[in-house]
Amino acid sequence: MKIRIIIDQDIVTRPILAEAILETGIPLNIAQAHFDSAAGEIIADIKDTEYRMIKNALVSRGAEVLKLDTPINWDEEECVECGACISVCPTKVFSMDMEWNLKVDNTKCIQCGTCIEMCPHDALSLDV
Amino acid sequence: MVNKSISEINDRIKDGSVSVVTAEEMVGIVAELGAEGAAKEVDIVTTGTFGAMCSSGVFLNFGHSEPPIKMQKIWLNDVEAYTGVAAVDAYIGATQVSETLGMEYGGAHVIEDLIRGNAIDVHAISPGTDCYPRKILDTTIDINDLNQAIMLNPRNAYQKYNAATNSTSQKLYTYMGSLMPNFGNVTYSGAGVLSPLSNDPEYRTIGTGTRIFLGGAQGYIVGQGTQHSSKSGFGTLMVQGDLKEMDTEFIRASTFTGYGVSLYVGMGIPIPVLDEKVALATAVSDADIITKVIDYGIPSRDRPVVRQVTYEELRSGSIDIKGREVVTSSLSSFKRSRQIAGLLKDWIAHGEFFLSQPAEKLPSDTVSRPMKQTRGTPMVKDIMSKNVITIHKNASVYEAAKKVMDASFNHLPVVTENNTLVGIVTAWDISKAVAQNTFDLVENIMTKKVITAMDSEQVTIAARRLEQHRVSAMPVVDEQNHVIGIITSDDISMLFARRN
Numbered sequence: 001m002k003i004r005i006i007i008d009q010d011i012v013t014r015p016i017l018a019e020a021i022l023e024t025g026i027p028l029n030i031a032q033a034h035f036d037s038a039a040g041e042i043i044a045d046i047k048d049t050e051y052r053m054i055k056n057a058l059v060s061r062g063a064e065v066l067k068l069d070t071p072i073n074w075d076e077e078e079c080v081e082c083g084a085c086i087s088v089c090p091t092k093v094f095s096m097d098m099e100w101n102l103k104v105d106n107t108k109c110i111q112c113g114t115c116i117e118m119c120p121h122d123a124l125s126l127d128v
Numbered sequence: 129m130v131n132k133s134i135s136e137i138n139d140r141i142k143d144g145s146v147s148v149v150t151a152e153e154m155v156g157i158v159a160e161l162g163a164e165g166a167a168k169e170v171d172i173v174t175t176g177t178f179g180a181m182c183s184s185g186v187f188l189n190f191g192h193s194e195p196p197i198k199m200q201k202i203w204l205n206d207v208e209a210y211t212g213v214a215a216v217d218a219y220i221g222a223t224q225v226s227e228t229l230g231m232e233y234g235g236a237h238v239i240e241d242l243i244r245g246n247a248i249d250v251h252a253i254s255p256g257t258d259c260y261p262r263k264i265l266d267t268t269i270d271i272n273d274l275n276q277a278i279m280l281n282p283r284n285a286y287q288k289y290n291a292a293t294n295s296t297s298q299k300l301y302t303y304m305g306s307l308m309p310n311f312g313n314v315t316y317s318g319a320g321v322l323s324p325l326s327n328d329p330e331y332r333t334i335g336t337g338t339r340i341f342l343g344g345a346q347g348y349i350v351g352q353g354t355q356h357s358s359k360s361g362f363g364t365l366m367v368q369g370d371l372k373e374m375d376t377e378f379i380r381a382s383t384f385t386g387y388g389v390s391l392y393v394g395m396g397i398p399i400p401v402l403d404e405k406v407a408l409a410t411a412v413s414d415a416d417i418i419t420k421v422i423d424y425g426i427p428s429r430d431r432p433v434v435r436q437v438t439y440e441e442l443r444s445g446s447i448d449i450k451g452r453e454v455v456t457s458s459l460s461s462f463k464r465s466r467q468i469a470g471l472l473k474d475w476i477a478h479g480e481f482f483l484s485q486p487a488e489k490l491p492s493d494t495v496s497r498p499m500k501q502t503r504g505t506p507m508v509k510d511i512m513s514k515n516v517i518t519i520h521k522n523a524s525v526y527e528a529a530k531k532v533m534d535a536s537f538n539h540l541p542v543v544t545e546n547n548t549l550v551g552i553v554t555a556w557d558i559s560k561a562v563a564q565n566t567f568d569l570v571e572n573i574m575t576k577k578v579i580t581a582m583d584s585e586q587v588t589i590a591a592r593r594l595e596q597h598r599v600s601a602m603p604v605v606d607e608q609n610h611v612i613g614i615i616t617s618d619d620i621s622m623l624f625a626r627r628n
Binding site for chain 2: 082
């Protein structure tokens with residue numbers, strides 16, 4: 001499963017991710033990370049069974065942990081299968097098959113929303 | 129030598145013996161049989177394209193109200209249409225945006241709603257005349273209430289189109305979609321092998337009066353489109369068709385975030401294979417159609433060409449830019465382009481669509497010229513302050529405060545000994561330092577990431593940068609990053625105030 005870890009400004013300089021990994025022994029697979037002086041955000045892959053442990057370890061150190069379990073919605077009625085979404089998705093959710101049908105692999109979605117503003121036909125959305 | 133006429137081909141459509149293939153199928157046929165063999169074998173090649181075509185719209189006639197009105201301005205679902213053509217005629221352009229919803233809803237959406245049979249709110253105003261006394265009109269109509277709804281698109285079906293990328297470190301929102309920073313992606317448009325004009329680049333069969341597939345209905349080519357630039361291989365078409373016959377499968381509204389509204393138009397053109405030359409032209413493949421990748425990071429009419437590319441490369445999913453594989457996205461739908469070419473083929477094979485003899489050929493020697501501009505466009509150097517007050521990075525906050533007071537400037541560029549820009553401090557930064565009792569060096573309170581301008585830049589470009597970064601002044605620097613001036617939002621407002 002994919003999780004989003006949010007680290008606020010006041011603790012962004014502390015090595016809480018490393019501490020949580022050492023404490024739990026769970027190898028987080030980091031798919032995306034963004035840090036600046038204001039905050040940090042990490043998208044990581046973990047096994048479903050490890051969720052509770054890693055969440056507790058991170059939350060006790062001040063981070064926020066969210067499950068990314070509501071991936072992008074694809075409205076096939078609105079979609080014209082142009083493929084505009086393909087080149088902006090950081091995790092290759094979208095692809096074309098041999099017959100130029102758009103294929104959507106939701107399991108790769110990290111809910112970043114980049115494709116939503118790219119889609120000219122308002123065919124992609126996220127539940128809030 | 130093969131020499132067929134359009135009327136002969138129409139006779140074959142009538143008796144069901146016509147041989148029709150799509151432009152995709154024709155590539156292999158010509159490869160196998162040669163141009164002469166293919167010209168004997170095939171009577172018609174169908175093409176298709178489905179993509180964003182901004183220069184589109186619909187003429188509407190509402191019929192007369194009681195008492196009658198000579199519409200001076202009209203809005204359809206809050207989207208303004210042009211009514212400077214007689215009393216109750218109007219032209220709804222695809223890219224016009226809603227007065228209330230902005231880019232979310234525009235002329236293209238009104239057009240799609242009309243085809244869907246949805247109700248449209250009409251609001252019109254007029255000064256009132258003896259013959260047309262009414263001043264205000266509000267009503268709700270759908271497409272069936274209109275006398276005519278005639279799609280007339282001034283510029284459609286570009287022969288091919290430049291692909292887009294972005295060299296800057298900022299994401300750009302363009303009519304070519306989102307362009308990710310640092311050559312993060314490439315977007316392109318056009319149906320390549322199926323592109324109508326690329327299959328008849330010398331316009332030997334396509335011209336004024338050619339019957340076509342437009343939006344799911346039968347339409348016609350009016351003639352050359354606006355900006356028709358046949359000499360450089362960027363021909364365009366003006367087309368018309370009856371909106372009442374169209375289908376939302378092939379006419380779709382769209383919004384490009386940060387840019388605006390456009391209309392996706394589906395079009396297919398049948399190409400009669402009159403002789404070997406036509407057969408050879410219709411054998412064009414994605415690998416034969418070359419276009420350019422343009423850097424949209426440069427906000428100029430003359431954007432730099434990053435590289436040349438074929439449609440085959442674009443459609444492979446990624447291309448090489450400066451040694452890196454960059455993912456490509458199509459903005460037009462190849463699947464639907466193929467569907468259109470296939471549908472047109474079926475219509476012809478079933479005797480439901482006949483070819484027409486064009487009354488006039490398209491001009492083959494036109495170029496699209498840039499705009500004539502009679503007023504000079506101001507440059508940053510024309511309006512910047514040259515006597516800019518700077519401060520050394522090792523100066524104290526106190527010295528900075530004094531300089532701000534003496535010079536009554538709000539912004540002090542921070543420099544090194546040789547006048548190289550390293551930061552900027554504002555009156556606000558100084559107040560903040562004082563409030564927090566940090567009587568420190570300027571270096572420690574300055575903003576290090578400075579938004580700058582060049583003196584040879586157009587003011588319009590610099591003004592947009594000010595706006596995007598929400599700053600009110602930018603140091604002007606030379607190639608070596610030496611400070612040579614400063615330009616403020618006040619300088620810019622004064623310039624435009626003078627002009628008005």
